[in-house]
Amino acid sequence: MDPVADHLSNNIRQLRETRGLTQQQMAKISGVPRPTWANLESGAANPTLAVLIKVATALQVSLEELISPPRTSSKFYPAASLPVRQRGKVTVRRLLPEAIAGLEVERVVLPPGASMTGIPHTPGTREYLTCERGEVELSESGRLWRLEAGDVVVFRGDQSHGYRNPGREQAIAYSVIALAPVSG
Template sequence: MDNKQEPDDSGARASAHLARNLTSLRHARRLTQDALATASALPRSTIANLESGEANPSLAVLVKVAGALGVPIDELLAAPRAKVRKWSARDIGVRVRGRGVTERDLLPEPVPDEMMSVMDFEPGGVLGGTPHLPGTREFFTCLDGRVTLFVAGESYELDSGEVLAFPGNVRHSYQNPDAQRPARGVSVVVFAKAGV
């Protein structure tokens, strides 16, 4: 009777899943291997080895990579499946800011170097913006109603569908000029890269 056991290839499968999932997540976030290495405080060669399927990473390495990508570790190691996840409204970050302005995260997962939010303005609502580092760009899209943006002392009226882009390092604020109707918009802040 032959007592030989089949070799266990679960480690190889896990490495292959990690390689495929890591590459997919990195591309979805538009990160280079260098950018992911910097965000996870690991050498670029470690990221390259993980994506090759040849690495045998420690738990500490997986924690760093998962944290930089904003995903749980099991998403890095899971067998390929449709990347579908649903969040309830209460799981999305909501902040009341300024006077009569509610800001809600547009995406529930972090996107490197960007901040995106939906802004709801009560009639007459006002919000002062926070200047960011030089090189930061901001984009505001008016979705409904009318919003006035004040940027470096100039005012810009936006109607539904219009977009204003401006340097994020200058003084700016938002106002719903209508005393009767609410307004809504989307703010996207693209942060300047450190050292650039």
């Protein structure tokens, strides 16, 4: 199939489905016969410019949007494509492949006995640490928290803090860091 015709059929179907409308409803709104609409979505049609204008108007998009490559609503990221860093024996992997302003989400793997010193963030930052497996000790602001699977500690991420695995098995924790905006 011609790529432009393929884009056209995929875009028309996706735009109609996104609006929660049937082919019959779109045919009525656009003034394009229902069999023609079905052919447009299947890629079997070779529409005239007049038909494309009616379709674009009914879907409230430009002609360019009808024939351009479809916008994807999802994207797969293999684990190996996500940024990983080693901090001593501790492995820290980002869980979000795309940046979300002011938010970091990381998976922290601590072998038995391993520890890592956290880096204080901008003033006003909140950090959420949850233990998925094993045991994790969190030290922050002179306090010591011992987390087991399912436990969560919320603390000020702008203070000195550190993580340690006191157990005999590997520990896995998730850190969600809500960064405070940098003033200036």
